[in-house]
């Protein structure tokens with residue numbers, strides 16, 4: 556069984572965790588109220604003062620924070636420390652509006668290294684590991700997050716960043732990389748390129764993959780473990796909270812443990828804002844109780860999942876969340892049916908003759924929404940025999956219909972015709988007018 560980086564924190568009793576979270580929450584809320592006028596105004600408006608927060612059970616008295624607040628307070632309005640204490644900045648890509656700016660103090664960088672060391676240790680890493688960080692470096696948090704984790708663990712970090720895939724692969728082989736960190740879609744592309752280069756994966760030292768930053772299904776996990784001959788774990792995080800390292804799966808493969816001694820999760824009903832019980836799907840919300848630069852209060856992630864406090868066989872007592880079903884804003888509504896791209900992925904990867912590359916094209920014909928699913932044939936299957944193609948198309952159509960409860964158009968496309976991703980994959984083209 557893989558080691559645990561910080562057993563004291565990751566395996567404490569529920570009572571101890573409750574006590575620790577309560578102490579940290581009370582002092583953080585007091586600090587935020589004093590140092591961040593934006594939060595003070597929000598708390599005053601809701602009629603709640605720091606004195607009302609006596610334990611973690613009082614969390615729901617506090618107001619929520621959303622991406623909209625971060626935009627209004629752009630760039631530094633939610634920082635809780637003076638700029639002279641901020642030593643690093645990261646930012647979201649800003650594809651859905653103004654960028655969100657996150658600021659880290661020295662202690663925040665150390666905290667980030669600590670939570671990422673937990674992740675890499677869960678992947679079997681230790682000070683002898685060679686960790687290749689193939690997430691993008693720069694304003695995106697992936698590259699440096701994995702880097703800090705590797706160094707905190709005492710391992711060797713190889714900062715290849717994403718892209719330049721063939722050089723990336725040669726380094727992986729020559730330097731003896733043991734842990735690869737990147738998005739699952741980039742890992743798929745790396746595996747495909749290794750084959751195309753005529754290299755044999757069994758000649759690599761690779762043992763584990765630490766993949767995340769986008770939703771991926773269990774079917775994709777199986778596919779990647781086969782393709783790269785490794786074990787994989789799922790790493791979750793978001794820029795607003797710290798970047799990668801908010802949570803991670805363990806070898807028991809039963810959800811994502813959240814480092815809740817630093818980031819307290821809640822699940823709420825996205826419509827009413829009410830807290831939901833364990834096991835119920837809803838929107839994930841985080842409160843940072845140790846972060847200094849940008850300590851988010853009840854931040855609404857828009858990620859849909861559920862949580863459970865049941866103990867895990869790995870020995871960690873940290874609360875677990877299920878796989879992210881997708882962001883609430885990734886959900887497509889087609890002819891009244893809710894569709895997440897991950898449902899399509901699960902259905903497709905169950906079929907042998909398709910490659911793990913697909914695209915959802917949503918359009919409108921008159922008043923009727925349409926969904927076309929483009930799927931790449933695997934190179935082994937690739938055929939121009941009409942009967943064979945029709946048979947495969949029909950199989951995909953039926954699978955999708957029963958998985959989604961919706962009739963879709965299926966279009967088989969030639970191997971390598973869907974764009975490969977070096978970071979987060981784009982899986983949906985929505986041509987409907989907003």
Ligand code: DLL
Pocket residue numbers: 647648690696697700766767768769770771789790791792793794795798799800856858879881882
């Ligand atoms: O993606 C941080 C990160 C980097 C996580 C590297 C893991 C590895 P953002 O760009 O701010 O930060 O995007 C955050 O990505 O709210 C989720 O919707 C999604 N996401 C992140 N990790 C996972 C995951 C980074 N393991 C948003 N599974 C989050 C599913 C994920 N979705």
